[in-house]
Amino acid sequence: MASSQRSQILAALASVFGDSASHLGSAEHENEVKHAFVARPKNVEQVQGLVRALRPLVLSGDCKLAIRNSGNRGDYFPGSASANVQEEVTIDTRRIKGIKLSDDQSAVEIGAGERWSPVYAKLREYGLVVAGSPDGDAGVAGFLLSGGLSILSGKTGFACDSVVEFQVVLASGEVVRANAEEHADLWRSLKGGLNNFGIVTSFKMKVFKSRRIWGGTAYYSPEAFMELVHWACVFAEDDSDEHANISCCIDYRFGEKEAWCEMYHTRGRAYPPSLMPFMETQPQIEEDCTVQISTQLKLSNDWSNAIKFESTNPRHLSASITIKGCMVSVLEDVYEEWENTLEELKHIIGFSFTLGFMPLTKSMLKNSAEAGGNAMAIPPSDGPLFLAVVDTVWPKPKYDNLVFEEIENLMAACRRLVGGKGHLHRFIHASYAHHEDDVIAGYGRESVSRLRETSKRYDPEGVFQKGTPGGFKLLHHYPVLP
Ligand SMILES: Cc1cc2nc3c(=O)[nH]c(=O)nc-3n(C[C@H](O)[C@H](O)[C@H](O)COP(=O)(O)OP(=O)(O)OC[C@H]3O[C@@H](n4cnc5c(N)ncnc54)[C@H](O)[C@@H]3O)c2cc1C
Structure with a gap:
């Protein structure tokens, strides 16, 4: 960054943070992405001040912005700069509490x-x-x-x-x-x-x-996975209990495979009929089962502890597709492709690899639509859907290219197989997307056109498009750049 540019940015930051602006450059980075400055506003007034001070520099092309919060989507994902920007200004919202x-x-x-x-x-x-x-x-x-x-x-x-x-x-x-x-x-x-x-x-x-939630994780031998998938399809098709929630997963870690099912009943009903098939699937590792009457706080803390391995490991890549319908054979195709990829990658020491199926039931989509609409714009008639999510963790940068290539091949094969059977849905959930996925296109043509109108109305000059390049951008969906 040129020194004139640097001093202009420092002056803009100083207008909000005073003398402390000169120290704003030292902070943690998102993977290999190294920003020049990070600004940490504590309240809405400081965010306003920052946007007003930096806007002219953004519009003249002298500064780019990133917005980050806990950095969950960025800290662990090599190649992803969704919440950071190389050699520019990151606005970190973590101090805005309450x-x-x-x-x-x-x-x-x-x-x-x-x-x-x-x-x-x-x-x-x-x-x-x-x-x-x-x-x-x-x-x-x-x-x-x-x-x-x-x-x-x-x-x-x-x-x-x-x-x-x-x-x-x-x-x-x-x-x-x-x-x-x-x-x-x-x-x-x-x-x-x-x-x-x-x-x-x-x-x-x-x-x-809701005072109590019944839930947790049941663990099984890997050969139980396809039975779990069968019951997940029945669960999504029946759609009889809006308070029940499941995801069925298989993973490879420390040289072994294990299947598991996360299940919850948010009304606190223990052993509800909708979830009994998952409790009864065998062979189950009963001593590891954590399903119990609990609270949202305790369950979420247990979850954070369970994924510490992912969140403390530096190399992490997620990718997903959305499958239309409840066909066991379609989900099985995805599982077989996951197994093939595992064979190619399991020689990496410290490698872990997960496949999860999460149903989005028709009633979930109906309740979503009735809440007033959102950018995803999935009509309830598209349901039930399944998210098929793969998650990969590996320890060393030297394996980045191999993992990237294998995961890209895996997702391409899944799209081909599922699409070939007419079951590929447009939606890609942003939380589980590969950083090169076109999440915005997955929201559908009509939604994208509404989002474009909103962007033109509230940000006609494109500060949060051209000026904030990280993440899944609407920018690429403008016929002419704003
Ligand atoms: C191990 C793991 C498990 C996960 N489990 C789940 C799960 O069960 N369900 C689920 O839905 N998701 C899950 N996620 C996804 C996670 O919720 C997302 O990664 C989420 O983005 C993290 O939020 P964050 O506040 O850290 O955002 P960041 O990672 O900091 O940012 C994400 C995006 O939001 C933008 N952004 C952040 N703050 C603001 C702001 N104040 N204003 C405007 N834009 C902003 C950033 O620019 C960036 O594009 C998981 C992720 C990981 C790594």
Whole structure:
């Protein structure tokens, strides 16, 4: 970066942070991506100040921005710079805190920088839950702006569907509250719209009464996996219990395969009929089973501990497709391809590899649509759907190219097989997307055109498009760049 550019940026940062702006350059980086400055606003006024001060530099091409929160989507993913930008300015929203329950206890306003665990802890005092991440360590902002799938999703749709209001700083520096009455187009677009429209500083979400949740993880020998898949298809097809939630997974780790099923009943009903087949599938490793009556807080902390391996390991790659319908044979094709890829990669010491199937039932999609619409715009008639998610962790950069190539081949083979049978759906969930996927195109033509209108209206000069390049961008879907 040229020194004149550097001093212009420093002057802009100093207008918000005073003398401390000169220290803003030293901070952790997202993988190999090294920003020049990181700014850590504590409140909406500082975010406004930053946007106003940096905007002229962004528009003149002298500065690019990144927005990051806990960096969950970026810290572990080599090649992904969704929440950071090389040699430029990262705006880190982690210091924007606050968890405030409304007086009538129907909604909670959460600062963008919170993680889910403290939110669950606060709500537990009132016997309430919210559609947040199953992982208590995950950041609130990125999870909700990606759409988000929570253990309450059967009843409440995507996690973002529970957001009744976003507080957002626009490209002009103006702060608006986007909800169903005011700026409803922006409200809808932000639900799954990622960093395309502004910097979100708080989320007001609906809360639900629930003192107890029944759930956890049951573990099985790998040969039980296809039986779990069969029951997952029955579960999605029956669609008889909106309070039940499952995902069925198989993984390879430390040289061994293991199958597991995460299951929850968010009304706290133990052993509900909808989940009994998963409890009864054999061979099960019963001594490892964690399914119990619990709370959202405890389950999310258990989840964070269980994925510590992923979150502390430096090389991490996810990818997914969405499958239409409940055909066991289609899911089996994906499993066979996953097995083939495993054979190519399992010689890597410290390699771990997971395949998970997560149903999106018709009632989940109906409840999502009834919440006012979102960027994903999946009609309930498209359901039931299954997300097929692969997740890879490996320890050393020297294996990056091999893993990247094998995962790309795997996803291409899955798309070919599933598409060939007419079961490939357009949607790619942003939280589980490969960094080169076109997540925005997966929202469908009509939604993309609405998102474009929203972007033109609230950010006509493209500060959050050309000026903020990381992540899944609407920019590539403009016939002419804004
Ligand atoms: C091990 C692991 C397990 C996971 N499990 C689940 C799961 O069960 N369900 C699920 O749905 N997801 C899951 N995820 C995905 C996770 O929720 C996302 O990665 C999410 O983006 C993390 O949120 P964050 O706040 O850290 O966002 P970041 O990673 O910091 O950012 C993600 C995106 O959001 C943008 N962004 C962040 N903050 C703001 C803001 N304030 N305003 C505007 N844009 C912003 C960034 O620019 C970036 O494009 C998992 C991820 C990992 C690594």
